[in-house]
Amino acid sequence: MFLKDRKTGHLIEVVNINALFNLYEHDIMGRDQVGEELQEPEHYEKADLVFLSGEELPQCWVNPDYRKVRIPNYSY
Numbered sequence: 001m002f003l004k005d006r007k008t009g010h011l012i013e014v015v016n017i018n019a020l021f022n023l024y025e026h027d028i029m030g031r032d033q034v035g036e037e038l039q040e041p042e043h044y045e046k047a048d049l050v051f052l053s054g055e056e057l058p059q060c061w062v063n064p065d066y067r068k069v070r071i072p073n074y075s076y
């Protein structure tokens with residue numbers, strides 16, 4: 001699977017897809033797809049990655065509290 005680094009715009013090949021889906025993992029191993037040679041795997045923060053379309057990763061992949069309902073605090 002390929003994602004895009006939000007800072008550089010480079011394509012990142014996800015090496016361990018299970019870490020991407022694990023909401024308790026904050027970073028993944030991936031390979032930058034720049035240049036002609038195969039790059040060594042590096043750590044990438046999930047918060048710095050987006051889909052190729054620019055869409056954010058789903059909350060169920062990145063936020064352990066995604067199911068908690070946020071109730072606005074209204075004071076009357």
